[in-house]
Amino acid sequence: MLSRVADSLYWMSRYFERADNCARVIDATHSLMLNRSVVGPDERWVRALTCLGMPPDGYDDDPEAAIARLAVDPGNRSSIVACVTAARENASQVREEISSEMWEQLNRLYHDVLRSEPDAMRLVASVREGAYSFYGVTETTMSHGEGWRFVQLGKFTERACAVSLLLDAYFSGTTQADDLDWIALLASCAAFDSYCKVFTADLQPNRIATFLLVHPEFPYSVRYSVERMHASLEAITGQSPTRHRVRIERVIGRLRASLAYTPVSELLAGDFHMFLHGVLEQCRALHAAVHEAYIDYPIEVAFQS
Amino acid sequence: MPTPATHDPFAAYTLAEAYDEMFDVRAHPRRPYRKLHRELMNLGPEELGRSKQKVDLSFFNQGITFTVYGRKEGTERIFPHDLLPRILSAADWDVIERGLTQRVNALNLFLKDIYHERRILSDRVIPAEAIFTCRHFRRQMCGVKVPRDAYVNVMGTDLVRLPDGKFVVLEDNLRVPSGVSYMLSSRKVMKQIFPALFRRCGVRPIEQYSQMLLSTLRSLAPEGRSDPTVVLLTPGAYNSAYFEHAYLARQMGIELVEGRDLVVHDNYVYMRTTNGLQRVDVIYRRVDDDFLDPLAFRVDSALGSSGLFSAYRAGNVTLANALGTGVADDKAVYAYVPQIIRYYLDQDPILDNVETLLMTDPLRRSHVVDHLQDFVVKAVGESGGYGMLIGPHSSQEQRQEMRARILADPRNYIAQPVLALSTAPCFVDGAIEPRHVDLRPYVLFGEKTVIVPGGLTRVALRKGSLVVNSSQGGGSKDTWVLQN
Numbered sequence: 001m002l003s004r005v006a007d008s009l010y011w012m013s014r015y016f017e018r019a020d021n022c023a024r025v026i027d028a029t030h031s032l033m034l035n036r037s038v039v040g041p042d043e044r045w046v047r048a049l050t051c052l053g054m055p056p057d058g059y060d061d062d063p064e065a066a067i068a069r070l071a072v073d074p075g076n077r078s079s080i081v082a083c084v085t086a087a088r089e090n091a092s093q094v095r096e097e098i099s100s101e102m103w104e105q106l107n108r109l110y111h112d113v114l115r116s117e118p119d120a121m122r123l124v125a126s127v128r129e130g131a132y133s134f135y136g137v138t139e140t141t142m143s144h145g146e147g148w149r150f151v152q153l154g155k156f157t158e159r160a161c162a163v164s165l166l167l168d169a170y171f172s173g174t175t176q177a178d179d180l181d182w183i184a185l186l187a188s189c190a191a192f193d194s195y196c197k198v199f200t201a202d203l204q205p206n207r208i209a210t211f212l213l214v215h216p217e218f219p220y221s222v223r224y225s226v227e228r229m230h231a232s233l234e235a236i237t238g239q240s241p242t243r244h245r246v247r248i249e250r251v252i253g254r255l256r257a258s259l260a261y262t263p264v265s266e267l268l269a270g271d272f273h274m275f276l277h278g279v280l281e282q283c284r285a286l287h288a289a290v291h292e293a294y295i296d297y298p299i300e301v302a303f304q305s
Numbered sequence: 306m307p308t309p310a311t312h313d314p315f316a317a318y319t320l321a322e323a324y325d326e327m328f329d330v331r332a333h334p335r336r337p338y339r340k341l342h343r344e345l346m347n348l349g350p351e352e353l354g355r356s357k358q359k360v361d362l363s364f365f366n367q368g369i370t371f372t373v374y375g376r377k378e379g380t381e382r383i384f385p386h387d388l389l390p391r392i393l394s395a396a397d398w399d400v401i402e403r404g405l406t407q408r409v410n411a412l413n414l415f416l417k418d419i420y421h422e423r424r425i426l427s428d429r430v431i432p433a434e435a436i437f438t439c440r441h442f443r444r445q446m447c448g449v450k451v452p453r454d455a456y457v458n459v460m461g462t463d464l465v466r467l468p469d470g471k472f473v474v475l476e477d478n479l480r481v482p483s484g485v486s487y488m489l490s491s492r493k494v495m496k497q498i499f500p501a502l503f504r505r506c507g508v509r510p511i512e513q514y515s516q517m518l519l520s521t522l523r524s525l526a527p528e529g530r531s532d533p534t535v536v537l538l539t540p541g542a543y544n545s546a547y548f549e550h551a552y553l554a555r556q557m558g559i560e561l562v563e564g565r566d567l568v569v570h571d572n573y574v575y576m577r578t579t580n581g582l583q584r585v586d587v588i589y590r591r592v593d594d595d596f597l598d599p600l601a602f603r604v605d606s607a608l609g610s611s612g613l614f615s616a617y618r619a620g621n622v623t624l625a626n627a628l629g630t631g632v633a634d635d636k637a638v639y640a641y642v643p644q645i646i647r648y649y650l651d652q653d654p655i656l657d658n659v660e661t662l663l664m665t666d667p668l669r670r671s672h673v674v675d676h677l678q679d680f681v682v683k684a685v686g687e688s689g690g691y692g693m694l695i696g697p698h699s700s701q702e703q704r705q706e707m708r709a710r711i712l713a714d715p716r717n718y719i720a721q722p723v724l725a726l727s728t729a730p731c732f733v734d735g736a737i738e739p740r741h742v743d744l745r746p747y748v749l750f751g752e753k754t755v756i757v758p759g760g761l762t763r764v765a766l767r768k769g770s771l772v773v774n775s776s777q778g779g780g781s782k783d784t785w786v787l788q789n
Contacts, residue, residue: 003577004566092542096551096561146579236579294579299568302575302582 013154385780404656441631569612
């Protein structure tokens with residue numbers, strides 16, 4: 001498959017996941033805001049901005065402004081509007097590779113988002129709806145070949161990073177978190193119901209961290225995401241053996257091991273922030289390795305083999 | 306509302322001086338059209354309306370669109386399509402096929418000559434300045450050998466039928482002719498809409514076009530490449546013909562590449578794949594000459610690939626069509642094609658040209674600029690109906706502007722008499738009415754010459770209009786060539 005095509009599929013998927021993630025965080029934070037608590041509203045929005053990778057400077061006290069910045073600000077490259085636009089842009093470059101249903105779904109969502117721009121919360125709702133449809137359509141209509149693997153890789157790389165950032169914001173922040181905050185964290189990962197099934201509604205920070213970080217079956221846990229990244233990479237490297245295979249395998253292997261074998265209690269007792277930071281670093285390293293092996297390899301290297 | 310049985314769908318069908326494809330001068334249906342005529346007499350306008358809706362929906366769902374330049378939003382439009390097929394008899398097609406085969410052979414010999422010995426110039430059949438002043442003449446191509454001496458591999462020649470019933474050539478498209486995807490997808494839809502009629506008429510198939518194109522391209526591979534990699538080079542998703550590029554690539558099962566996917570190393574061309582660099586042997590390029598290689602042509606082009614021309618010169622990759630073919634479809638050089646055919650093939654042209662006045666000729670120029678209302682004026686290097694003036698349909702201002710432009714740059718313009726293009730029945734706003742049509746068959750030239758029986762019939766859907774270009778409000782209809 002052409003490198004450019006693989007790259008567009010990967011980024012289409014990453015941007016889409018980023019938009020979806022942003023919508024979930026806004027939704028959860030917004031409903032949290034409706035309740036009184038010891039934690040002030042400012043701090044919650046600061047936390048939301050932080051976990052979406054945005055420095056909170058320039059943020060004024062107005063929650064509406066924060067929502068607008070997260071959802072519709074075209075100048076903010078991580079806003080929902082910007083991410084959906086970027087996802088569609090990438091998809092339009094590879095319309096022949098994705099199914100027509102995927103294109104239709106993405107296109108419809110894009111127009112919905114533009115239409116509901118004045119009402120940020122309506123926009124959030126349509127993205128959350130649209131995201132489930134898009135994932136379903138992608139799963140069922142796109143052939144599960146190499147292109148689909150790059151779609152999966154993009155989606156789960158983005159998700160592993162996003163959930164790590166969320167955990168970091170809630171666990172490493174200076175803010176005292178209460179039950180409502182923990183509910184918001186779980187809701188940000190669409191995890192509340194699933195968490196209760198495993199641990200009951202007894203909200204304990206270490207259990208929440210365990211669930212979101214290392215649960216092997218929950219689709220939004222970091223470990224699950226990393227396992228899916230691994231599966232995608234195995235398929236990709238298996239189909240197209242490259243010189244960089246060893247490097248990719250080393251990075252993903254280390255990441256999997258650290259999530260599978262490190263007890264969460266130990267992590268929480270130690271430097272949890274550093275650990276999460278390490279996960280992000282390794283995801284970045286993996287992205288760089290894949291990019292260099294399959295997308296933008298120097299031609300001198302390509303002629304060596 | 307009249308019932309279908311008593312309703313004459315042709316009540317409002319008026320014949321004028323133009324040749325009508327369906328009716329002869331006594332208003333009897335011509336032989337190839339008889340079965341369609343009978344069918345239409347039996348179908349009511351409601352039923353035709355329903356079929357029309359089905360066709361439009363099918364086009365919409367398939368995303369058969371084109372882009373109009375110069376407008377901001379909503380530039381992507383569904384290609385307008387007429388419900389009723391245009392039907393050609395086997396005898397008509399025989400003339401067209403022989404005529405186009407002759408023409409493509411002569412033009413390829415001409416191009417080889419122009420870029421090598423230039424015998425036709427030294428023998429003074431064509432004035433040298435007509436060639437060297439041509440905007441599409443490529444000096445870089447002089448002395449370059451192309452596989453099989455095949456310069457034009459895909460030709461889309463526009464034919465029109467005159468009142469005497471004869472087809473003449475309106476223009477040759479020898480650079481990157483487009484529209485073949487409309488021909489193919491329109492046929493697919495028509496078979497679903499009129500299956501019984503289609504079978505009864507005995508229509509010759511065109512579905513093999515993509516295979517023919519692929520084998521033509523493969524036959525042009527550099528020497529020693531027995532299993533060549535063929536790709537289609539597109540300017541990208543924002544190009545007006547992107548739908549067609551994607552369609553053809555999919556039909557042929559080849560990669561659709563952009564300039565940035567290609568890498569030239571040591572005069573070989575590769576495409577960047579996830580599995581490493583893969584050598585490319587033949588490029589069916591849908592990018593204009595100027596944009597192919599910033600090192601050889603326009604430095605500001607981001608659509609091509611640096612070093613591509615050098616690899617091409619070295620014979621390590623084939624470009625189809627070859628570079629520099631535009632010199633032969635320049636509208637001023639077009640005027641010489643009958644001489645070109647006689648010169649190289651020693652035959653009379655089977656298909657005539659339209660009478661063409663070169664504005665470089667002072668006498669003709671002064672006549673034309675004073676009588677612009679009687680002529681069609683075209684810019685020589687343009688296509689797609691841009692830069693054209695239709696005298697009788699023009700305003701005083703437009704004529705004055707054109708007059709000034711001709712006088713300022715006579716080499717850039719030619720004039721032709723206003724032709725009465727033939728008319729064909731079209732289903733417009735619930736009624737059957739005549740509209741002007743032309744015909745663009747697609748000619749493939751590689752190991753052998755192949756023309757699929759049919760082509761793109763373009764329709765000027767606006768009443769009385771003579772402009773069939775899709776960018777100017779034209780549409781298309783399916784073209785049926787009958788077995789006998």
